[in-house]
Amino acid sequence: MRDDAPPRQLAFDLPLDPRYGREDFLVGPANEAAYALVEAWPDWPDSVLMLTGPPGSGKSHLAAIWAERAHAWTIPAAEVRAEGVGHLVSNGALVVEDIHRPEGRDEAALFHLLNVARERAAPVLLTSAAGIDALGLATPDLRSRLRLAPGVGIEAPDDALLRAVLVKLFVDRQLVVDLGVIEAVALRIDRSLGLARDVVTELDRDALGRGRRISRPLALAVLRRLGLDGEADG
Incomplete structure (x- = not known):
């Protein structure tokens, strides 16, 4: 190694906290429809809304914006369990993230959650990286319930x-x-x-x-x- 070569430094892989404020969300043609629908709350066409888009497209950012507006709790789909549905819906609003992930996904619990939320008129925002037909759901009732939910997608950015x-x-x-x-x-x-x-x-x-x-x-x-x-x- 040359004496005058700059020394290599240790690069620590420290986590970077994402900024999920409204002012940090950049709106363009790819996401303006999704942003407008989130901003339109509580004037939603239904109490359940499904937000789809590829990984990193801004789904979680938009969900965080809505969660702040609606005072909603946020939970990964893999953590939804039937015995906890009543507690989750009791808060009045809920974000369920990544329903496309099959790992740990309890379809019966998700179906129960959507039914209880609809009965109590509790708004629920679902996020997914895939459309309903690509989720690989084995529960016909859950597929039918999701198809009733209005959906909005985020496209590739310009x-x-x-x-x-x-x-x-x-x-x-x-x-x-x-x-x-x-x-x-x-x-x-x-x-x-x-x-x-x-x-x-x-x-x-x-x-x-x-x-x-x-x-x-x-x-x-x-x-x-x-x-x-x-x-x-x-």
Whole structure:
């Protein structure tokens, strides 16, 4: 190792608390319908609403915005159990996250929850990364109940929203980057907010480990390492 080479630093993988305030949610064509419906509460078309979108698209952020407005509790679908349904609904509003995950999912308990919530006119917001027909549900009554719930989806972001989210992700980590870094990343990744988040995390980790700021050459090197160098440079 050269004596004048900058020492590599230890990069600690510390968790970053996401900012889930209304002012932190960036609205674009991909999510404006979902945002408008969440903002329209309590004037919903039904007491149960299903919000779908790919991982990292902003479902949990929107759910958190609604939960604050409605004073709702939030629980993963895998933790819904029949014996606890009465307690969950007693709060008056509820978010049930990730109903697409089969691990630990109790379909009978979810069906019971939706029935009790409807009887008590308690609003429930369900989030899912897949539509009803792709959930692999074995309970016909639950499928039927979910089909009765109005649904709204979040689509892939357009280029402007993707760039705006990249800027926000860097700002959330208190990282200062120039426009060339944003463009390098935006041109080379799929239009996925989840992937944008993962790339920014990797760039932050790599820059910290090298003791260097995030420059465009460094961004390109990290993107190549991740296999995300499909666009021609320049």
